[in-house]
Amino acid sequence: MAGSDRALMAGVPELLLLQLLARRTMYGYELAQQVRLASRDTLAFGESVLYPALHSLEQRRLLQTRERTVDGRVRIYYELTAKGSTRLTQLTAEWRRIATGVEAVLAAGPHG
Amino acid sequence: MAGSDRALMAGVPELLLLQLLARRTMYGYELAQQVRLASRDTLAFGESVLYPALHSLEQRRLLQTRERTVDGRVRIYYELTAKGSTRLTQLTAEWRRIATGVEAVLAAGPHG
Protein backbone atom coordinates (compact mmCIF):
# COMPACT_ATOMS: atom_id res chain seq x y z
CA MET A 1 0.00 0.00 0.00
CA ALA A 2 1.48 3.33 -0.90
CA GLY A 3 -1.10 5.98 -0.77
CA SER A 4 -2.13 6.82 -4.24
CA ASP A 5 -5.84 7.45 -4.23
CA ARG A 6 -5.89 5.37 -7.37
CA ALA A 7 -6.33 2.19 -5.41
CA LEU A 8 -10.03 2.75 -4.83
CA MET A 9 -10.61 2.71 -8.56
CA ALA A 10 -9.44 -0.88 -8.92
CA GLY A 11 -12.11 -3.09 -10.41
CA VAL A 12 -14.32 -0.14 -11.23
CA PRO A 13 -13.51 -0.03 -14.96
CA GLU A 14 -14.42 -3.69 -15.35
CA LEU A 15 -17.71 -3.21 -13.54
CA LEU A 16 -18.71 -0.08 -15.43
CA LEU A 17 -17.71 -1.37 -18.83
CA LEU A 18 -19.77 -4.51 -18.37
CA GLN A 19 -22.66 -2.50 -17.03
CA LEU A 20 -22.69 -0.05 -19.94
CA LEU A 21 -22.41 -2.83 -22.48
CA ALA A 22 -25.34 -4.62 -20.89
CA ARG A 23 -27.47 -1.78 -22.18
CA ARG A 24 -26.16 -1.74 -25.71
CA THR A 25 -23.22 -2.50 -27.93
CA MET A 26 -20.63 0.28 -28.04
CA TYR A 27 -17.12 0.97 -29.27
CA GLY A 28 -14.20 2.11 -27.17
CA TYR A 29 -14.30 5.82 -27.64
CA GLU A 30 -18.03 5.83 -27.12
CA LEU A 31 -17.61 3.91 -23.88
CA ALA A 32 -15.19 6.49 -22.55
CA GLN A 33 -17.79 9.18 -23.13
CA GLN A 34 -20.59 7.14 -21.65
CA VAL A 35 -18.63 6.54 -18.45
CA ARG A 36 -18.46 10.29 -17.95
CA LEU A 37 -22.07 10.81 -18.89
CA ALA A 38 -23.58 7.94 -16.91
CA SER A 39 -21.54 8.83 -13.84
CA ARG A 40 -22.50 12.49 -14.23
CA ASP A 41 -18.91 13.55 -14.71
CA THR A 42 -17.91 11.93 -11.47
CA LEU A 43 -15.83 9.22 -13.08
CA ALA A 44 -13.68 9.03 -16.17
CA PHE A 45 -10.85 6.87 -17.30
CA GLY A 46 -8.33 7.42 -20.01
CA GLU A 47 -7.45 5.26 -22.93
CA SER A 48 -4.61 3.56 -21.09
CA VAL A 49 -7.22 2.17 -18.72
CA LEU A 50 -10.00 1.70 -21.22
CA TYR A 51 -8.32 -0.31 -23.95
CA PRO A 52 -6.34 -2.75 -21.81
CA ALA A 53 -9.52 -3.35 -19.81
CA LEU A 54 -11.52 -4.07 -22.95
CA HIS A 55 -8.82 -6.38 -24.29
CA SER A 56 -8.72 -8.28 -21.04
CA LEU A 57 -12.48 -8.60 -20.95
CA GLU A 58 -12.50 -9.87 -24.52
CA GLN A 59 -9.74 -12.37 -23.87
CA ARG A 60 -11.72 -13.71 -20.95
CA ARG A 61 -14.76 -14.10 -23.24
CA LEU A 62 -16.85 -11.66 -21.27
CA LEU A 63 -17.05 -9.49 -24.36
CA GLN A 64 -16.91 -10.22 -28.06
CA THR A 65 -16.04 -7.79 -30.82
CA ARG A 66 -17.32 -6.84 -34.23
CA GLU A 67 -15.25 -4.51 -36.36
CA ARG A 68 -16.90 -1.87 -38.48
CA THR A 69 -15.63 1.02 -40.58
CA VAL A 70 -17.57 4.27 -40.36
CA ASP A 71 -16.49 7.42 -42.24
CA GLY A 72 -13.08 6.00 -42.91
CA ARG A 73 -12.49 5.31 -39.22
CA VAL A 74 -12.30 1.82 -37.83
CA ARG A 75 -14.50 1.14 -34.85
CA ILE A 76 -14.40 -1.97 -32.74
CA TYR A 77 -17.77 -2.65 -31.22
CA TYR A 78 -17.94 -4.60 -28.00
CA GLU A 79 -20.85 -6.79 -27.09
CA LEU A 80 -21.59 -8.52 -23.80
CA THR A 81 -21.50 -12.33 -23.91
CA ALA A 82 -23.61 -14.62 -21.73
CA LYS A 83 -20.53 -15.19 -19.64
CA GLY A 84 -20.09 -11.44 -19.35
CA SER A 85 -23.65 -11.06 -18.19
CA THR A 86 -23.10 -13.61 -15.44
CA ARG A 87 -19.92 -11.87 -14.44
CA LEU A 88 -21.71 -8.53 -14.28
CA THR A 89 -24.30 -9.90 -11.91
CA GLN A 90 -21.56 -11.33 -9.73
CA LEU A 91 -19.42 -8.18 -9.79
CA THR A 92 -22.38 -5.96 -9.04
CA ALA A 93 -23.23 -8.04 -6.00
CA GLU A 94 -19.62 -7.84 -4.91
CA TRP A 95 -19.62 -4.08 -5.30
CA ARG A 96 -22.77 -3.74 -3.25
CA ARG A 97 -21.38 -5.94 -0.51
CA ILE A 98 -18.20 -3.89 -0.23
CA ALA A 99 -19.95 -0.54 -0.51
CA THR A 100 -22.39 -1.54 2.22
CA GLY A 101 -19.58 -2.64 4.49
CA VAL A 102 -17.52 0.47 3.95
CA GLU A 103 -20.51 2.72 4.54
CA ALA A 104 -21.27 0.87 7.75
CA VAL A 105 -17.78 1.55 9.05
CA LEU A 106 -17.79 5.17 7.93
CA ALA A 107 -21.19 5.76 9.48
CA ALA A 108 -20.07 4.38 12.80
CA GLY A 109 -17.24 6.81 13.31
CA PRO A 110 -16.61 10.52 13.06
CA HIS A 111 -16.69 11.93 9.52
CA GLY A 112 -19.90 9.82 9.56
CA MET B 1 -7.34 -7.11 -15.34
CA ALA B 2 -7.97 -10.76 -14.71
CA GLY B 3 -11.21 -11.24 -13.01
CA SER B 4 -10.57 -11.89 -9.41
CA ASP B 5 -13.22 -10.08 -7.45
CA ARG B 6 -10.41 -8.99 -5.19
CA ALA B 7 -9.81 -5.86 -7.20
CA LEU B 8 -12.75 -4.02 -5.69
CA MET B 9 -11.18 -4.34 -2.26
CA ALA B 10 -8.18 -2.23 -3.25
CA GLY B 11 -7.78 0.78 -1.02
CA VAL B 12 -10.47 -0.40 1.36
CA PRO B 13 -8.10 -1.66 4.08
CA GLU B 14 -6.31 1.68 4.21
CA LEU B 15 -9.57 3.57 4.45
CA LEU B 16 -11.09 1.36 7.12
CA LEU B 17 -7.96 1.14 9.23
CA LEU B 18 -7.62 4.92 9.32
CA GLN B 19 -11.30 5.29 10.04
CA LEU B 20 -11.29 2.83 12.95
CA LEU B 21 -8.17 4.38 14.44
CA ALA B 22 -9.75 7.81 14.26
CA ARG B 23 -12.11 6.60 16.97
CA ARG B 24 -9.51 5.14 19.28
CA THR B 25 -6.10 3.58 19.50
CA MET B 26 -6.04 -0.15 18.78
CA TYR B 27 -3.63 -2.99 18.14
CA GLY B 28 -3.55 -5.22 15.07
CA TYR B 29 -5.55 -8.17 16.21
CA GLU B 30 -8.16 -5.87 17.67
CA LEU B 31 -8.43 -4.00 14.39
CA ALA B 32 -9.12 -7.21 12.51
CA GLN B 33 -12.03 -7.91 14.83
CA GLN B 34 -13.33 -4.37 14.63
CA VAL B 35 -13.39 -4.46 10.84
CA ARG B 36 -15.74 -7.41 11.03
CA LEU B 37 -17.83 -5.86 13.76
CA ALA B 38 -18.10 -2.35 12.35
CA SER B 39 -18.92 -3.68 8.90
CA ARG B 40 -21.50 -6.07 10.39
CA ASP B 41 -19.61 -9.11 9.15
CA THR B 42 -19.70 -7.81 5.62
CA LEU B 43 -15.98 -7.20 5.40
CA ALA B 44 -12.94 -8.92 6.84
CA PHE B 45 -9.32 -9.09 5.93
CA GLY B 46 -6.66 -11.51 7.01
CA GLU B 47 -3.36 -10.89 8.64
CA SER B 48 -1.51 -10.88 5.34
CA VAL B 49 -3.51 -7.81 4.42
CA LEU B 50 -3.71 -6.27 7.87
CA TYR B 51 -0.07 -6.19 8.94
CA PRO B 52 1.50 -5.05 5.68
CA ALA B 53 -1.15 -2.32 5.51
CA LEU B 54 -0.38 -1.16 9.04
CA HIS B 55 3.36 -1.18 8.36
CA SER B 56 2.89 0.88 5.21
CA LEU B 57 0.67 3.34 7.02
CA GLU B 58 3.22 3.70 9.77
CA GLN B 59 6.08 4.17 7.35
CA ARG B 60 4.14 6.93 5.66
CA ARG B 61 3.64 8.59 9.06
CA LEU B 62 -0.10 8.26 8.95
CA LEU B 63 0.08 6.08 12.04
CA GLN B 64 2.48 5.91 14.94
CA THR B 65 3.02 2.97 17.27
CA ARG B 66 3.37 2.35 20.96
CA GLU B 67 4.40 -1.10 22.14
CA ARG B 68 2.88 -2.58 25.25
CA THR B 69 3.02 -6.00 26.92
CA VAL B 70 -0.23 -7.35 28.33
CA ASP B 71 -0.49 -10.80 29.95
CA GLY B 72 2.85 -11.86 28.52
CA ARG B 73 1.77 -10.97 25.00
CA VAL B 74 3.23 -8.08 23.07
CA ARG B 75 0.76 -5.72 21.54
CA ILE B 76 1.57 -2.94 19.12
CA TYR B 77 -0.90 -0.13 19.44
CA TYR B 78 -1.50 2.10 16.45
CA GLU B 79 -2.50 5.71 16.77
CA LEU B 80 -3.62 8.11 14.07
CA THR B 81 -1.27 11.03 13.42
CA ALA B 82 -2.34 14.49 12.24
CA LYS B 83 -1.16 13.52 8.80
CA GLY B 84 -3.24 10.36 9.04
CA SER B 85 -6.27 12.37 9.93
CA THR B 86 -5.84 14.57 6.87
CA ARG B 87 -5.40 11.53 4.74
CA LEU B 88 -8.55 9.98 6.14
CA THR B 89 -10.58 13.03 5.21
CA GLN B 90 -9.14 12.93 1.72
CA LEU B 91 -9.62 9.19 1.26
CA THR B 92 -13.18 9.34 2.56
CA ALA B 93 -14.03 12.04 0.05
CA GLU B 94 -12.45 9.96 -2.69
CA TRP B 95 -14.47 6.93 -1.66
CA ARG B 96 -17.70 8.91 -1.70
CA ARG B 97 -16.93 10.32 -5.12
CA ILE B 98 -16.28 6.89 -6.60
CA ALA B 99 -19.20 5.24 -4.85
CA THR B 100 -21.54 7.97 -6.08
CA GLY B 101 -20.28 7.59 -9.63
CA VAL B 102 -20.58 3.82 -9.63
CA GLU B 103 -24.08 3.94 -8.19
CA ALA B 104 -25.11 6.44 -10.84
CA VAL B 105 -23.98 4.09 -13.59
CA LEU B 106 -25.55 1.04 -11.96
CA ALA B 107 -28.83 2.87 -11.41
CA ALA B 108 -29.00 3.90 -15.06
CA GLY B 109 -28.91 0.42 -16.47
CA PRO B 110 -30.58 -2.93 -15.88
CA HIS B 111 -29.66 -4.66 -12.60
CA GLY B 112 -30.55 -1.09 -11.46
Next chain:
DNA sequence: TGATATACATCGTATAACGAGGTATATAAT
Protein backbone atom coordinates in the same frame (compact mmCIF):
# COMPACT_ATOMS: atom_id res chain seq x y z
C1' DT C 1 -1.85 25.37 -42.14
C1' DG C 2 -2.89 24.19 -37.73
C1' DA C 3 -5.87 22.82 -34.11
C1' DT C 4 -9.25 19.73 -32.32
C1' DA C 5 -12.00 15.61 -32.24
C1' DT C 6 -12.28 10.90 -33.30
C1' DA C 7 -10.35 6.17 -32.83
C1' DC C 8 -7.22 2.82 -31.98
C1' DA C 9 -3.01 1.05 -29.19
C1' DT C 10 1.22 -0.24 -25.82
C1' DC C 11 5.02 0.22 -22.42
C1' DG C 12 6.66 0.99 -17.93
C1' DT C 13 5.96 2.07 -13.13
C1' DA C 14 4.04 1.71 -8.83
C1' DT C 15 1.24 -0.69 -5.92
C1' DA C 16 -1.65 -3.91 -3.39
C1' DA C 17 -4.78 -7.86 -1.96
C1' DC C 18 -4.28 -12.41 -0.51
C1' DG C 19 -3.09 -17.42 0.28
C1' DA C 20 0.25 -20.00 2.46
C1' DG C 21 3.39 -20.41 5.73
C1' DG C 22 5.99 -19.20 10.16
C1' DT C 23 6.83 -18.01 15.48
C1' DA C 24 5.20 -17.84 20.16
C1' DT C 25 2.19 -17.45 24.57
C1' DA C 26 -2.27 -18.14 27.30
C1' DT C 27 -6.21 -20.80 28.23
C1' DA C 28 -9.77 -24.23 27.98
C1' DA C 29 -11.02 -28.86 27.07
C1' DT C 30 -10.02 -33.89 26.94
Next chain:
DNA sequence: ATTATATACCTCGTTATACGATGTATATCA
Protein backbone atom coordinates in the same frame (compact mmCIF):
# COMPACT_ATOMS: atom_id res chain seq x y z
C1' DA D 1 -0.13 -34.30 30.20
C1' DT D 2 -1.81 -33.36 25.77
C1' DT D 3 -4.48 -31.21 22.40
C1' DA D 4 -7.04 -27.55 20.56
C1' DT D 5 -8.26 -22.87 20.26
C1' DA D 6 -7.62 -18.04 20.79
C1' DT D 7 -4.45 -14.41 20.92
C1' DA D 8 -0.64 -11.79 18.69
C1' DC D 9 2.83 -10.85 15.69
C1' DC D 10 5.17 -11.50 10.90
C1' DT D 11 6.81 -12.20 5.53
C1' DC D 12 7.25 -14.17 0.85
C1' DG D 13 5.57 -14.90 -3.65
C1' DT D 14 1.91 -14.47 -6.96
C1' DT D 15 -1.15 -11.99 -9.59
C1' DA D 16 -3.40 -8.09 -11.00
C1' DT D 17 -4.15 -3.36 -12.49
C1' DA D 18 -4.77 1.84 -12.77
C1' DC D 19 -2.50 5.41 -15.08
C1' DG D 20 0.81 8.76 -17.32
C1' DA D 21 3.32 9.11 -21.33
C1' DT D 22 3.64 8.14 -25.86
C1' DG D 23 2.50 6.63 -30.57
C1' DT D 24 -0.35 6.14 -35.12
C1' DA D 25 -3.87 7.79 -38.26
C1' DT D 26 -8.15 10.10 -40.27
C1' DA D 27 -11.91 13.80 -40.40
C1' DT D 28 -13.29 18.38 -39.66
C1' DC D 29 -13.22 23.19 -38.79
C1' DA D 30 -10.99 27.71 -38.40
